[in-house]
Amino acid sequence: MDPRAQDVLLCDLCEADPLQSYCELCHINLCTHCVSKHLSDSSKKHNVVPYYLHRKFSPKHPKCLKHADKDCEIYCDKCGIPVCTTCIASGKHKGHNLSDVLENLSFKKQRLQKDLEELETKICPRYEAMSSDVQTEKAEIETNYGKLTNVADRQGEIWHCEITTIVNKRKSDIEESKNKHLVALEKHADEIAHRMTEIKQVILEMKKILDTNDISLASTYKSRNDEFKKMTPKFKVTLPSLSTPTINTEQLNEMFGSLSPLSDITAKPLLDVPRLTATIDTGNDLLLSIRCLGEEQIWTCGKNKIMKLLNLQGKLLTSIQTESGRRAQNIALTRNGDLLYTDTKSNTVNLVKNKQILTVITLQGWTPLDVCSTSADDLLVTMISGDEKQSKVVRYSGSTETQTIQFDDQGRPLYLSHGIKHISENRNLDVCVADNGGKAVVVVNQSGKLRFRYTGHPSDTKESFRPVGITTDSQSHILTSSWDNNYIHILDQDGRFLRYIQNCNLDHPLRLCLDIRDNLFVAELKTAKVKKIQYLSAQC
Incomplete structure (x- = not known):
């Protein structure tokens, strides 16, 4: 064995005591007693580490890519590369923030150490917990689906x-x-x-x-x-x-008995305080209906015959004139993003495709009020009779009537014969109608059987609840606007009141719609403005 391997390494300052530490910036070996003396020199930066850590990695200056005989002792922060003194002398890095390459290495190692600790102590355990949860969920799925099979048996x-x-x-x-x-x-x-x-x-x-x-x-x-x-x-x-x-x-x-619809949507909790994130001026005299096209565009219609597509800055992108020359009663979008509108003059439901208007449904003795497209690409149409004594919801497959929803099990009308009636299909396939005349949100299941009526929060009087707009989100929440108190009511799919959306400067909210990220868009009748509101947490 080399006898020098038995030598004791001594402190570079006192040259008497064995070294215990090393300053990575000054490149000095230090004993325990000399560490404090070395750190007292505030004219320089120091990074004292235990010597065994220094031995684990002895930094070696990289060779310059442009000057092969030079070591890079300087780090250029702007260029993000180590450079040699010749590079500095060339003036190419003039005005750049320069630092010692080993000091930069030490800083990056400290950051790396911090990231490593966060990964090991916080992030990785969270993923491990999530992985464990997934395995638990899989086991529960096997068990629960087995129970469902047994129930069917x-x-x-x-x-x-x-x-x-x-x-x-x-x-x-x-x-x-x-x-x-x-x-x-x-x-x-x-x-x-x-x-x-x-x-x-x-x-x-x-x-x-x-x-x-x-x-x-x-x-x-x-x-x-x-x-x-x-x-x-x-x-x-x-x-x-x-x-x-x-x-x-x-x-x-x-x-x-039937299996409830598959629900694999990640839960999004309601925000304690909804946030108004944008206000869009549509330029209409009155704003009667809106629909979101993707995340950045909205269709609108007012009291004239023009339906306008705007971006979120209110810029007009395109416009369509109704075929009858009368204003559209309400608008909707198909699953493919094509525009639908109801026309009370011609008693029709119309489809706009490639700027061409096609009549999909023509009614006899009935007037269409609102329309929505379902998850199965059917159409649900609310309508009122010509003598204004009856109202109903009719489902269409294309132009073919496939279902009529008008009476409950006792033969009583589900909807009042007058007043506006906006409609939406919930994620669980319920048909939800904001019956303004009836002062209620009326919800029936896919077969047309009454599930519940919501007539306002118990703290409100019935006179104060006159729903005029309705929509449903990815969580199967039902959102409905109340004309008289400028509130948006949020219900769960079973009609239980969850909370209000208020204090968002709403002024006579009429129609409601959602974009693909569950941002709520509220059409204000009188101001003709659209308010964009975040009411669900983006965190899973």
């Missing part, structure tokens, strides 16, 4: 049992009916047999008289032929029939 067993009971009852009824028929036929057969016995007896008596010349016997004969000609009424068996109506598969599916 049990439901099937119940149905099979019920069907078997019904079949056995029908078979019993059939057997009972058969026995009654057989008893009746036996009775009829007995009557015929009795009459036939009588006839045979009469025949024998008649032959006996014919075979004798006994006048007294012949004189007692009385004919019974007329009696026997009156035949016993023929017994005709009419067999019963078993009605077997056609099975309504859709109704059976509904009766069996």
